[in-house]
Amino acid sequence: MPEISLSELAQACGGDLVRGNPEQRVGTFVIDTRRLERGGAFFALQGERTDGHRFLGDASSRGAAVAVVQRLPEEGQPAPEGLIRVEDVLAALASCGAGVRRSLQGKKWIAMTGSNGKTTTKELLATALAAGARVHRTPGNFNNHLGVPLTLLACPDDAEVAVLELAMSGHGEIARLARMVDPDIGVLTNVRAAHLQAFDSLDDIAAAKGELFAVMRPDATAVINLDDSHVRVQAARHVGPRVTFGQNPAADLRVTEIQNRFYPGTVMVFAHANRSYRVKLRIGGAHSAFNALAAAATVVAAGGDLERSLERMEQVDAAPGRGRVHRLPGGMLLVDDTYNSSPAALASVLDTLRISQPSGRKVLVMGDMLELGRMEGALHREAGKRAAAAGVKLLFAVGQLSRAAAETARRAGVPEVHHHADSKKAAESIAEFLKEGDLIVVKGSRGMRMERVVHALTAGREDVH
Numbered sequence: 001m002p003e004i005s006l007s008e009l010a011q012a013c014g015g016d017l018v019r020g021n022p023e024q025r026v027g028t029f030v031i032d033t034r035r036l037e038r039g040g041a042f043f044a045l046q047g048e049r050t051d052g053h054r055f056l057g058d059a060s061s062r063g064a065a066v067a068v069v070q071r072l073p074e075e076g077q078p079a080p081e082g083l084i085r086v087e088d089v090l091a092a093l094a095s096c097g098a099g100v101r102r103s104l105q106g107k108k109w110i111a112m113t114g115s116n117g118k119t120t121t122k123e124l125l126a127t128a129l130a131a132g133a134r135v136h137r138t139p140g141n142f143n144n145h146l147g148v149p150l151t152l153l154a155c156p157d158d159a160e161v162a163v164l165e166l167a168m169s170g171h172g173e174i175a176r177l178a179r180m181v182d183p184d185i186g187v188l189t190n191v192r193a194a195h196l197q198a199f200d201s202l203d204d205i206a207a208a209k210g211e212l213f214a215v216m217r218p219d220a221t222a223v224i225n226l227d228d229s230h231v232r233v234q235a236a237r238h239v240g241p242r243v244t245f246g247q248n249p250a251a252d253l254r255v256t257e258i259q260n261r262f263y264p265g266t267v268m269v270f271a272h273a274n275r276s277y278r279v280k281l282r283i284g285g286a287h288s289a290f291n292a293l294a295a296a297a298t299v300v301a302a303g304g305d306l307e308r309s310l311e312r313m314e315q316v317d318a319a320p321g322r323g324r325v326h327r328l329p330g331g332m333l334l335v336d337d338t339y340n341s342s343p344a345a346l347a348s349v350l351d352t353l354r355i356s357q358p359s360g361r362k363v364l365v366m367g368d369m370l371e372l373g374r375m376e377g378a379l380h381r382e383a384g385k386r387a388a389a390a391g392v393k394l395l396f397a398v399g400q401l402s403r404a405a406a407e408t409a410r411r412a413g414v415p416e417v418h419h420h421a422d423s424k425k426a427a428e429s430i431a432e433f434l435k436e437g438d439l440i441v442v443k444g445s446r447g448m449r450m451e452r453v454v455h456a457l458t459a460g461r462e463d464v465h
């Protein structure tokens with residue numbers, strides 16, 4: 001972002017510059033002193049576990065020009081030279097983010113939300129658009145009430161397009177973030193059972209995600225997954241232009257063929273404006289085809305060069321834990337999908353597993369799916385049945401909830417089932433049960449740390465790609 005003076009920053013924060021040079025300029029903004037650049041601004045957030053005000057001394061010694069605080073430092077407590085006092089640092093951060101967005105006109109702002117695949121779609125899209133424009137994107141998974149304003153504050157002056165991932169854990173959050181971003185294009189990838197805790201039903205989740213469409217300007221473009229009935233319903237909340245994608249015959253970008261596999265990546269063919277496009281991804285699974293299609297639809301909405309964009313998308317690798325494939329000795333393949341899990345994400349991976357034909361067995365290492373609220377028991381039992389239907393011959397169930405999955409899987413005919421309390425235990429014993437030619441998928445919620453299993457099996461080995 002352009003540099004602003006401390007007095008402008010105080011104004012953007014809705015606070016008072018209680019000390020420091022009002023003319024001094026800052027251009028970088030952090031909430032973690034370890035990320036401070038000399039001459040930058042530090043927002044001292046009061047979190048549940050840590051209080052940023054404790055790090056004012058650290059901010060000072062790392063050269064922060066200014067700290068935004070809601071409590072002034074005590075007499076003698078080291079702190080940056082500049083201090084802006086606000087009532088609420090979190091609100092100040094949000095208002096600065098919104099202020100930056102207002103000041104940066106003339107760019108294309110793209111906001112993306114959905115239950116699954118946001119980060120992957122964002123990476124595919126940002127890489128695709130970079131074929132013809134300077135693109136700023138959400139770094140990693142910086143998608144919440146902190147990450148979104150920080151992403152806005154980090155937007156370079158000369159970026160032409162900004163792609164932001166928005167996430168939520170309750171009603172009203174997407175509306176707040178979307179207002180902050182004020183997107184020219186809003187994308188809703190899908191509505192699924194994920195992060196369910198704060199919600200009663202899928203309709204309820206859909207309504208919260210649909211806030212994106214509800215707050216978009218009428219001249220903004222909605223990118224709509226036409227295969228998802230919840231997304232279709234939510235799309236009615238936007239009256240302006242739209243681009244649709246899916247298998248649905250009415251979709252503007254319509255999938256006509258998917259070669260669904262883990263390795264060497266999914267192939268998708270889709271039709272758009274009387275032409276057919278074939279995309280050979282480096283990322284596996286049918287869901288990757290839909291993520292790429294969502295990204296392609298957004299390129300169309302942005303008026304980008306579709307052909308060049310697709311060429312760029314073909315170069316995108318699976319991010320760590322999001323479907324990365326490793327080759328193990330003995331012709332074994334390991335799919336590392338340990339970043340996260342949810343019923344829809346697991347179902348998608350099991351679908352690919354079902355049609356895979358390894359020379360050995362299909363092996364699933366399944367960790368608990370967390371944050372599912374009162375549906376968690378039923379959803380884990382269902383997952384066990386799906387594993388059996390996918391032809392899993394060896395199941396490692398990890399965690400308390402997955403015990404139910406282990407039981408239904410056993411009853412549904414999975415011949416060998418083991419249960420472990422945690423991923424550390426599973427990681428210690430799994431190697432001895434594997435055989436030549438096995439195809440092993442490892443998946444679980446973030447909190448289950450299923451990557452321990454992957455590390456135990458891949459230590460010192462190269463990725464396939």
Ligand SMILES: Nc1ncnc2c1ncn2[C@@H]1O[C@H](COP(=O)(O)OP(=O)(O)OP(=O)(O)O)[C@@H](O)[C@H]1O
Nearest residue numbers: 115116117118119120287290322323337344345348
């Ligand atoms: N379109 C999709 N449908 C179902 N599952 C998907 C889809 N895309 C990705 N997944 C699954 O979700 C996992 C996480 O992908 P990704 O990080 O892109 O999602 P996200 O929506 O950004 O997640 P988060 O809510 O944690 O930010 C992937 O490893 C994959 O298993």
Ligand SMILES: [Mg+2]
Nearest residue numbers: 118119141143
């Ligand atoms: Mg994400």
